Amino acid sequence: MCKTCEDTINKIWQNIAQGQTYRMPDLNRGATFRVIDVNKEWIKISTQTAQNILKLKNAFISTIHYLKENKHYKYNSCEIRSSNDRNLSGPLCQTSRDNNYNVCCINYILPILFCNNIVGIDGNRLNKPWLF
Numbered sequence: 001m002c003k004t005c006e007d008t009i010n011k012i013w014q015n016i017a018q019g020q021t022y023r024m025p026d027l028n029r030g031a032t033f034r035v036i037d038v039n040k041e042w043i044k045i046s047t048q049t050a051q052n053i054l055k056l057k058n059a060f061i062s063t064i065h066y067l068k069e070n071k072h073y074k075y076n077s078c079e080i081r082s083s084n085d086r087n088l089s090g091p092l093c094q095t096s097r098d099n100n101y102n103v104c105c106i107n108y109i110l111p112i113l114f115c116n117n118i119v120g121i122d123g124n125r126l127n128k129p130w131l132f
Ligand SMILES: [Zn+2]
Pocket: 001, 002, 003, 004, 005, 006, 064, 065, 068
């Protein structure tokens, strides 16, 4: 992680507010989650099936740092490859969970980055995000 990515996330962090609803990257499934609490270090969210799930700010920072380091811009988008099983997950999922108690979190982080114009997401097929 680096200062630039930290600054980028700090700038948008104030836009995240209790009560907001976001849609998961896989538009076909259309699952949503809601922000129920936020502070300087984490947000807490709820889904239809689980409540009070913590997402650490460092996971957001490491996500954009990974995309930048690997030059995942529009014509070199990155597969999400998320899985609850770490061994089945791809490097983007692993990087973010390394900063989130090894709990899969990329599908919650990307919609928030998308809504803040930091990443683009093609939710129609392979779910490949890229950095703006
Ligand atoms: Zn960085």
